[in-house]
Amino acid sequence: MALISDVPRDFGAFLKPGAGGGSSLDLLVPDVRCAGCMGKVERAVQALPGVTGARVNLSQKRLTVAFRPGAGDPAAVVEALERLGYPSTPFDPEQARAAYDREGRALILAMAVAGFGVMNTMMFSVPIWAGLFGQELGPASRTLMMWFSGIVGAPCALYAGMPFFRSAWRSLRARRANMDVPISIGVLLTLAISFSETVLRGRDVYFDAAVSLLFLLLIGRWLEHRLRARASSAAADLLALQAPTATLVGAADALTAVPVGQVRIGDILLVRPGERLPVDAEIATGSSELDNSLLTGETAPVAVAAGQLCRAGALNLSGTLRVRAVARSEDSALAAIARLVELGAQSKSRYVRLADRAAAIYVPVVHTVALMTFVGGWGLGLDAREALIRAVAVLIVTCPCALGLAAPAVQITASARLFRRGVLVKSGAALERLAEVDHVVFDKTGVLTLGRPRLKPTAHAALVMAAPLARASRHPLARALAEEAGDGPLAEDVREISGQGVEGVVDGRRCRLGKAAFLGVESHGSETELWFGYDGDTRFRFAFADTLRSDAADVVAALHARGLSVQILSGDVEAPVSRAAAAAGVADWSAACTPQDKAAVVDALAAQGRKVLMVGDGLNDAGALAKAHAAMAPGSALEASQNAADLVFSGDDLGPIVDAIDVARSARARALENFGLAALYNLIAAPAAMLGLVNPFVAAIAMSGSSLVVTLNALRTGARR
Amino acid sequence: MNIVIFLAPFSLGLGLMALAAFWWTLRDGQYEDPAGDAARILVPDPEDRPAA
Structure with missing residues (x-):
């Protein structure tokens, strides 16, 4: 090596x-x-x-x-x-x-300014509130306090509110109303009324409420941003690890590592054993075996020699290859699949999130109630000024903290818990979609199975004889053999013959381990195999198969127990798929599926109203991953599949899939509870505000109280029962 | 009551100083690597701290 x-x-x-x-x-x-x-x-x-x-x-x-x-x-x-x-x-x-991270910094700075504003307007609010309870504070001092409060609070609110104002403006221009519209209207209206009250020497000013509302909402906004930033930086890391470089062979055999995107058609590239082909290419010199399992789902390696075309993403197993690029990375076989992924991503972006669905009800209701308060109050004989103050009080006390703060808090708690169990969540919307899933589609190779060969039961004596030679080789089959044999002696004078096998000396005798032809015997059947023999002695055969992950059957049973139906769609041939399905306890399976077949099956299920979770790792799954209602990929999956998936799980177990579904369902339950709590609170607070029972002090207590309750409830997400 | 005229701006000034200090720590990249900064106290020879 x-x-x-x-x-x-x-x-x-x-x-x-x-x-x-x-x-x-x-x-x-x-x-x-x-x-x-x-x-x-x-x-x-x-x-x-x-x-x-x-x-x-x-x-x-x-x-x-x-x-x-x-x-x-x-x-x-x-x-x-x-x-x-x-x-x-x-x-x-x-x-x-x-x-x-420019956006994250802007949010933190807005939050810091809002924090400063909250603390310092409160300093002036406390004497005003004391005045409300009959403590001694002359009208002149109170007006002075109000002016201080406004001078500090208004600029802070205007600065800290910028993220909301901008987003509200964008959404209004697109003729839609998102959550930021009522927030912006509420804050701006509150500031305006508070100033006019200050000038008119009135009673109620809400500068502190406006700033603290923004402060609480900014915390939610920042949590959401962090969730996205962490997922995207983890995704960038995976990207850098997976398709790092291509090795360009220049004049006089000088080797240069270049980013894959810079490979041009006709470039000669070096692909070592254990590396993936960076682009579609034709083999110039060398022979080897390629593992296409991530591309097609086939487990058996394919022998290739000079002149043959091979596709990007194939794993080179045994010999060093020199290949001539026939496509750039963006035109490689990946491109067709990338288009499938794009189509799927579009359908996913149409998904309306829970908080937005709640906002769609919440926004018109709150605005109607506030308007009714003003019009009704005026009509019933209140003067216009008092009616307007009550309307503003309604806007303030019905602050959408459950939507703006609690929903992100639920999601960040859920994703932090999943992160500790080895699952990366890419977005909050992904969790919401995962909670709705009622049907799970598995790919076989690399998902239900480990995606790498394991030695089938063999005579122990043969294993002990071949192990010293196997330990000296890097070929995946030899590695699997060595893993089975455990630690032990190494062969001497080892020579690896590319695409054939290894030769070495064990106990003073020459021996070979490799392909049937390398040992001069006829191959048996279609199984993946390796032959071993001493010079002029008996030959032993080792057969390999891709084994099921150890907890596959348990996970399928756990999914059934949660009311989910399970199906296998594999690109592999019939025999191994039926064996794996039987072992995992899945009755519904199909073999020899093309990537289009898989995507079509997922589409058909969606048309029947099923919410499908697709779990897949290969390029042949990417289309289905993108089209499914929710998608998960193992950490060993190809970059394109990880991009198409909503969640990525690591490790050799499938258990994280069940964990993720449990946590997602728990997160959904918490979010709904929070909306319920918020509705209950609004049912009490809004009529009180309409009746003029709310003053700035009550508003401040009620607002922070309700935010605290929904946030604490959010923290219960995904806790082990 | 007149003392308020002096005390209020004074306390606001203190608050603004804290805000400015926070802004500086943000600009200075002090939140870029919280895990690394926590671990760095365990690395021997702090005087050879790399400058990059």
């Missing part, structure tokens, strides 16, 4: 200009987890020639290396990290820049 990775690679394409004429490099180092790793990595990299600084960002698992002008070798950094046991991937400078 040393043969290949010792060839130096050039990561020049990933350098970006840094301060003072130098350059810098961003690397993703996923294994840095603790203070010890961080110190070790930084010290090792700083000791390299040409490096002026190295700093690890532990939260994002990134390393930024600064180089002296004209010096520095990125490849040396990657190698040094590899020697320490930290594999790393260079980050595209474009992606690194996109990580800069």
Whole structure:
């Protein structure tokens, strides 16, 4: 294995200009987890020639290396990290820049200003409230306090309200009304009335209420933003890890690592064993076996030789290949599937979220009630000013905190709980859709099964004989054999013959492990197999199969217990699919499905009114993933599938699927409870405001009280019963 | 009561200072890597702290 990775690679394409004429490099180092790793990595990299600084960002698992002008070798950094046991991937400078979170900072700053406004207007509100209860505060002092309150509160409210005003304006221009419209109208109207009351030396000013409403809503807004930002940065990490670079073979066999997007048609690329084909390509030299399981769902490796076309995403198993690119990455076989994904994403974006559905009822009701208060109050003999103040009080006390704060709080609690169980949630809407699911469609290869070969039961003696040779090889079949045999001695004088097998000396005897032809025997049947034999002695056969994940049957049973029906759609041939279906306890299965078939089945189910959860990993699933009501993909899935999925789960178990459904259902229940609580509160508060029983003090208490209740209720989401 | 004329702006000034300080920490990138900053106190030789 040393043969290949010792060839130096050039990561020049990933350098970006840094301060003072130098350059810098961003690397993703996923294994840095603790203070010890961080110190070790930084010290090792700083000791390299040409490096002026190295700093690890532990939260994002990134390393930024600064180089002296004209010096520095990125490849040396990657190698040094590899020697320490930290594999790393260079980050595209474009992606690194996109990580800069402008929107998040604007929200935090708005929140800080609102926080400042709340604290400081309250300072003036407390004497005013004391005055309401007959404490001594002369009219002149009260007006002074009101002026202070307005001078501090109004600019803060205007600044902190900008995110809401902008969004309300956008939605009004599109002739729709979102939640931000009543918020903006409420805040602006409250500010205007409060100023006029101050000038007219009136009783009720609501500057503090306007700012604290914005403060609470901004907390909700920021939580929601963080949820999205974390999911998208995790997605960017996966992207960087999965399709990192293509190795370009230049003049005089110089190897250059380039971002996949820069590969042009006709470029010669080097694909080592264990790497995926970056683009559709024709094999120029070399022979090997390709694993197409993520592309088609077939488990058996396909032998390829010079002149053959192979598709992007196929995993090279045994020999080093030189291939000629026949398509750019955006035109590769992926493109057709990307179109399916796009279609599905459009149908998903039409999904109306719970909070928005609630807002669609809430907004007209509240505005009608406020308007009725004004018109009715005026008509019933109140003067216009008093009627308007009561209408504003209605707008204030019916603040939509349950929608603006509690809904994001439910989602962030749910996604944090799932994150700890190894499930990444991409959006709050995804959780809501997952809670509604009533039918689950599984892909077989890589989802119900592990997606990698496992040795079938074999004679122990044969296993012990072949193991020393298997341990010396990197071929996945040999790895599976070695894993079964456990630790033990290694063969000597090992030579790996690309696309054939390995040869070495065990106990002083020459032996071979590899394809049937490599050992000079006839292959048996269609199973994936490996042969072993000493020179001129008996040959042993090892058969491999893709085994079911250990908890597959349990998970299917758990899904049935929750009232969900289960179905398997696989691109693999009939025999293995029926075996896997029987073992997992699924009666409803189809084999040999094309990607279009899978998407069509999901469509047909949706047309019958079923809400489908699709669980798939391959490119052949991407279309179905995008079309399904909700979609999950394992962390081992291809990038396109992970992009199409709403949730990504990691690990060798399927248990997270059940966890995710449970948490999503719990989140939905909490959200509905919160809307119920909010409705109850409004049923009491709104009539009180209409009758003029609400003053600024009562409004402040009621508003923060109701926000606290719905937020505490949100925190119960997904707690283990 | 006249003291309010002096005290209110004074306390507002203190509040504004806190706001400005927060704004500075935000600009300074002090919230970029909370996990790393917490772990860094455990790394030996803080005087060799990298400058990048």
